[in-house]
């Protein structure tokens with residue numbers, strides 16, 4: 001049963017690995033996922049610890065129902081003391097990682113210490129190994145995942161990884177899995193980078209026994225009916241989260257030009273319908289994908305339609321990328337939004353943070369507080385799409 005999934009304690013400094021069962025009374029109080037992670041962080045983070053120090057525990061987990069038939073339980077949760085805020089760091093991502101972790105025997109990982117050289121964790125059916133990742137350091141998020149699959153000879157391996165942003169200790173670096181699933185707030189990728197931990201790779205085929213399978217299926221069917229009949233989910237399943245941005249922009253609820261205005265006018269090219277059109281043109285009519293066990297399937301698969309990155313495959317964009325590479329810096333081209341989205345996914349960096357910082361720099365430029373002298377010649381005028389993408393690099 002799901003309740004027999006364990007906590008693994010991994011000390012990268014000492015190379016020590018220990019697995020422990022999760023006591024039932026702790027389960028009852030905190031369930032799993034972020035609840036149990038918060039309990040573990042509270043108990044394992046020394047008071048006042050440096051977020052980038054070896055004592056700051058990095059917690060990676062799935063929810064108590066993940067990997068069962070329960071609907072929409074695919075999220076992977078990551079927690080640590082945040083290097084961005086110094087407070088509680090918490091982020092989660094969709095995809096297929098957490099179910100695979102549970103099938104490999106674990107619900108929670110508590111990672112401390114710093115490796116002497118780049119490493120990754122290999123977790124497979126109740127075993128955990130610390131492996132050399134020197135050859136992976138410097139790779140993008142997707143390159144890393146495919147390199148691990150190739151090395152282990154198994155395309156079903158799921159990995160939570162960092163890109164160059166995490167390696168370089170960008171305080172708002174993501175942990176990523178798949179193409180675009182991002183634990184993208186509060187800098188959890190920066191913690192992995194400071195641990196010199198490039199990836200956690202998992203593969204599991206351990207059964208999860210359900211005590212009352214028929215009842216569980218019946219119960220879950222009610223949720224599936226609710227999920228699939230809700231209009232909001234039907235819209236998400238057709239247009240993804242960009243529909244939220246489109247609706248919000250229509251009533252003047254988005255931030256534009258670094259919060260100076262609240263609506264992006266003449267934004268036809270980045271409206272959800274246009275993004276959907278591009279996904280259809282580049283990937284065909286059945287381009288919506290989903291996470292494990294989720295009936296919403298809210299993310300579009302697309303290829304960048306034009307420009308220097310034309311033909312690059314990615315997923316999304318989420319409405320956050322429409323804001324970060326569209327409204328906030330006052331860029332109105334789908335190509336820019338889709339390219340920006342692709343770059344942050346590859347580097348493993350938070351689109352919201354980077355979009356806001358770039359827009360802030362653009363306002364400073366508009367006000368003459370910074371000039372081309374400080375920007376290495378980049379013309380940071382609002383609406384200059386090329387400069388925006390250059391800033392992401």
Ligand code: SF4
Nearest residue numbers: 094290291294296298
């Ligand atoms: S498909 Fe969309 S709604 Fe479903 S879990 Fe993934 S991100 Fe969430």
